[in-house]
Amino acid sequence: xxxxxxxxxxxxxxxxxxxxxxxxxxxxxxxxxxxxxxxxxxxxxxxxxxxxxxxxxxxxxxxxxxxxxxxxxxxxxxxxxxxxxxxxxxxxxxxxxxxxxxxxxxxxxxxxxxxxxxxxxxxxxxxxxxxxxxxxxxxxxxxxxxxxxxxxxxxxxxxxxxxxxxxxxxxxxxxxxxxxxxxxxxxxxxxxxxxxxxxxxxxxxxxxxxxxxxxxxxxxxxxxxxxxxxxxxxxxxxxxxxxxxxxxxxxxxxxxxxxxxxxxxxxxxxxxxxxxxxxxxxxxxxxxxxxxxxxxxxxxxxxxxxxxxxxxxxxxxxxxxxxxxxxxxxxxxxxxxxxxxxxxxxxxxxxxxxxxxxxxxxxxxxxxxxxxxxxxxxxxxxxxxxxxxxxx
Numbered sequence: 001x002x003x004x005x006x007x008x009x010x011x012x013x014x015x016x017x018x019x020x021x022x023x024x025x026x027x028x029x030x031x032x033x034x035x036x037x038x039x040x041x042x043x044x045x046x047x048x049x050x051x052x053x054x055x056x057x058x059x060x061x062x063x064x065x066x067x068x069x070x071x072x073x074x075x076x077x078x079x080x081x082x083x084x085x086x087x088x089x090x091x092x093x094x095x096x097x098x099x100x101x102x103x104x105x106x107x108x109x110x111x112x113x114x115x116x117x118x119x120x121x122x123x124x125x126x127x128x129x130x131x132x133x134x135x136x137x138x139x140x141x142x143x144x145x146x147x148x149x150x151x152x153x154x155x156x157x158x159x160x161x162x163x164x165x166x167x168x169x170x171x172x173x174x175x176x177x178x179x180x181x182x183x184x185x186x187x188x189x190x191x192x193x194x195x196x197x198x199x200x201x202x203x204x205x206x207x208x209x210x211x212x213x214x215x216x217x218x219x220x221x222x223x224x225x226x227x228x229x230x231x232x233x234x235x236x237x238x239x240x241x242x243x244x245x246x247x248x249x250x251x252x253x254x255x256x257x258x259x260x261x262x263x264x265x266x267x268x269x270x271x272x273x274x275x276x277x278x279x280x281x282x283x284x285x286x287x288x289x290x291x292x293x294x295x296x297x298x299x300x301x302x303x304x305x306x307x308x309x310x311x312x313x314x315x316x317x318x319x320x321x322x323x324x325x326x327x328x329x330x331x332x333x334x335x336x337x338x339x340x341x342x343x344x345x346x347x348x349x350x351x352x353x354x355x356x357x358x359x360x361x362x363x364x365x366x367x368x369x370x371x372x373x374x375x376x377x378x379x380x381x382x383x384x385x386x387x388x389x390x391x392x
Contacts, residue, residue: 021154025049025131026314027307028150028157030138030170032059034296035282036163037121038077038303044129046311051155052125057135059122060115064165064262064283065296066187066225067114068201068218073297074110076304083117084110085221090368091200094355095208095348097248101200102361104369109201113221138164141173143276159310159321160278163303166265168284174275179286181267181339183213183293186238187227189220189258195251196224204228204245205355211345213293215241217249223257229264229293231343264293266339268332274322281306281325291335291342292367302329 027043029036032054044050056062074084087110089103126132133153141150141160148160162170166179196202196219204215212231217224226245230236238259246253270286273279281287281302288295306325312318354360 022149022156023051023154024147025051025155025157027051027159027161027310028053028148028155029161029163031163031165031282031284032056032122032132032134033064033118033163033165033282033299034121035284035287035299035303035306036161037118037125038300039161039163039281039307040125040130040132041121041128042304042307043310044125046307046315048307048311048314050125050130051157052122052130052132053136053138053150053153053155054132054134055137059118059132059134063114063118063260065114066185066218066227066260067112067117067296068225069110069112069296070294071108071110073300074108076297076300077121079110079112079117080120083113083120083221085112085198085219086110087199087201087219089200090364091197091202092355092364093202093204093248094352095204095206096352098352098355100356100361100364102365102368104365107369111218111220111225138169138173141170141278143174143278145276148277158277158314161306161310162278162280162284163282164284166263166283168280170278171280171284174278176275176278176280177270177272177286179263179265179267179270179283181265181290182232183229183264183266184232184234184236185227185229185260185262185264185293186236187225187260188238188242188256189223189260190226190254190256191224192222193219193224193251193254196249202249204241204248205351206244207345207348207351209241209244210236212343215245217245224254227260231345232266264288265295266290266293268336269329273326273329274320279306279322279325285329287329289335290332290339298330 026048027050029052032052040050040052093099147156149156162168198219202217210228210230213229215228217226228236228241265286265288268290273285282299287298309321309324
């Protein structure tokens, strides 16, 4: 009898020891990009105990975005000016080289030094009090109605936020909705091109090179960004576009410094983005315009909003963050219809006829600057914002 009691006592002590080894947080965020880092900083500033799990050892490594920000996105984050370059307008080209210029008083875009922007955002989150667990991969999790536990990592939290990109592992592990419609994108960073007019984002309509979307050239921070994205199922050829870009603008060949490629969600906000104490946000939740592929402004806004809702829920018994976020997230109804139209990829002769006409100019002005005259698209989106960066 004594032996059984001793064994039971030993087992209970072991169980208590295992529980003691689990580190507890209010909020664990999986993913250290725009959504995750914006969420982490705001949650930490509101007094929550926050951890960010990021598989990369360097927040600026392999970023999945072109880093082109609309004005609304810049206003969400107040980014240091040395990490950005201001661009005032858009120059939109037909396949035959004809172009129209578009701008709006008081409006602008920012191209960014995206790797260093990610490092800055990570440091801001750390300074606010969040703990960054870099080089740490999320593989599995469990929840019991009170907390979410990550047994492989010895962590638990009141709320787990999946901000881990368009093919979210958090979403898969917890059986949430998944993105199924995408744009495929490729972008090169080239040596700076002084001859490229720095007043504009240069956007190219060409259904042979980029069916369903566009190609672009943007004056970046110490580089020129040249890329394209196309409807799902079509593999874009960025090197072919480089040749077209140089020929159309009569530019010399420049050395390639880096390359990005990846998937951009294009199916709108997912239907099931939370379960129990697990919530998806950003690309993981489909918070990306299906028409333009732009989502950084939504990612920043809804990342911060998730933190606000989490603080209210944990500290004051407010509404569950997942429920509130699902209600507040954009539905993109009109843009889903426009995405279907764009997927038809009108032949180039139609683009050649349309560009320059009054109706097309009005449509383009609405897409890039919206009806207020000083805003971008209704969702604040900019050209293709979800790519992966790889150094050459």
